[in-house]
Amino acid sequence: MHSHHSHSAAFCSHAHPGSSPQIMLERATELGFHTYGLSEHVPRQFESELYPEEREEGSTPAKLLAKWQAYLVEARRMQNEYRTKAKGKERAVPNVLVGAETENLCPSTLAWLKAEVLRTPGEEQRAAAVGKGVVDYLVGSVHHAGGFASPCRPARDAGIPIDFDAATFNDALDHFGGQSEEAHLQLCLAYLDAQYSLINELRPEVIGHFDLCRLFRPQTELLKMGAAANSLQLEVSQACTRNISLAASYGALFEINSASCRKGWATPYPAADVLREILRLGGRVCLSDDAHGPTHVAISYDQSRRYLMEMRVETLWHLELDEERNQEEAGLLEDESMRRAREASEKPGEGAPVRFLRGTRAKGVTGWADDPFWARLSALREQGP
Template sequence: MHSHHSHSGQFCKHASGSLEDVVREAIRQGFQVYGLTEHVPRYRDVDLYPEEKELSLEELSKQFKDFLVEAHRLKSLYASQITLLVGLETEYITDLDLRGLETLLKELGERVEYLVGSVHHVNGIPIDFDLPTYGSALASFAAENDQGRQEAFLLAYFDAQYELLQRFKPELIGHLDLCRLYTPSLRFGEYPTVCEKIERNVRYAVDYGALFEINAAAFRKQWTTAYPADDIIEIIRSHGGRFALSDDSHGPQAVGLNYHRLREYLIHVDVSELWYLQRSSTSNAAGRTIQAVKFDGEWLDHDFWRQTTT
């Protein structure tokens, strides 16, 4: 059993607990593969979140590099108990973030084993921080009416996602429909041009071999589904996309959180296959030595679920 997306309070100011506590909790719950993926640094003071205001940009960069040191230490220390993968979660606020990530990946080489490709901003404004900030991002688009503004917002989000996919080919597509975090009842079918962008992004990701995460964090955001919701699941499935699991934990208390609900959701949307990442001797489309592997056997029968449903 696996999760490919996590954070800790040691290296992410809006999370809690130490990275080692996260790893120990994953072991206790019976995870066999667990991904450690802190956010990459940001490059402008204006992009720091309120809880980070005491940090300089240099300190933020050092915090990320310290994460990599600790993650690899834990990977070695607990190798007999769990397979830890060391990756990162992307940011795309301006092109500065993409250029910074390109430089970072060249510098770090194989110390970064894989990427979770995520977008958390539109027009340079956070869309998952709180409802008023999301409203500011939405209001930053000029349009004749609310529907036009919503459409412009969604188009910008999926264009940013596409740019990220093209430049980095992340192995895991992070919370693909985060853009409707505060509007979970929104259906993309109401916006045909948005659907075209989604289909384009999904086709591109499928072609180079990405996995699409089914992310349990949506449940703690009061969604009745995981990310992505069922309409996106159908689009991914229609193009032959492959799914992997993530808890997107922000501390040991959230490791495996709502995985019992995730199991029910997977059954509901008829996901019959799961995939996960493992180290490889050959390079993938992005040039990183990691590959997707199909879950062997029936994932519904895995012993892991017995403890999550009791």
């Protein structure tokens, strides 16, 4: 089995104390994963964007950048170590991926990431190649709202976290006009606009927790159409479809992220309305646990399995290193007009590429629900810690 999204305390201040990439991979090995992605948060640009725990430990943007660079060194070391172990027939996750989870907090974020964090010297900065040679893939995530001006609201000095805690989320709602459903829809629309810019400018291989904007209000519908929908609801629905169509058109994987289940949701991210739209548009789905410590590895995966079976998902996708990639990359440079034609079609994901410029390829697996992994996971859960 696989996960494309993980963090550890060695490089993430809000992860479980004592955790590290090595400890995460040891747990993934124990559970029988064939693919595990390390995906630390990219650093943030400004002091105003630091989280409370980062301020308490004396972090600065410069220190976060140094920590990020140390993460890249350690992640590559673990990738090489596990590759060697697997080739030597030792028990180890054979496909370790080095990734990054993105942000888009304010108008300067993406340009700064491209110039300072994910820049590859000498590389043409095509969207799909940003970070090539630095990371294997990107998890395209947004965690803030309010950092961009909108027709109804000016921009804040710093984006407001929408997944930190309920009180901070309510502060974000207040920025959009109060605690009403309309304010939440305005927040969701701003979130989706920031997500669209990120998808367009970075072309992440994995789309992270698509509907994080409703973590604390899961009852809000993001795809309400027809006569019952007002103009704001229609605008939010159209933004969802727009974002899904763009990502599906270049072959992105939408993560089924089980972290929401440990936070009180009945399903993983994204909820059923969004997942139905992803499937309708031919989008590909993958698994993620969004682990912040070893006890989170594969957490709530039984719920993810049940959810995907209920939604009749036949093919589950994951990334793997593209070892046979043509170094000239001639075969990877699809004409943009072809992608745009898919994006405008009824099923944008149909016929999308499976190879990515950063160096991975997507592999689809049918019969995933009968994988021996699930029985092993159940047995280990029964054994307890």
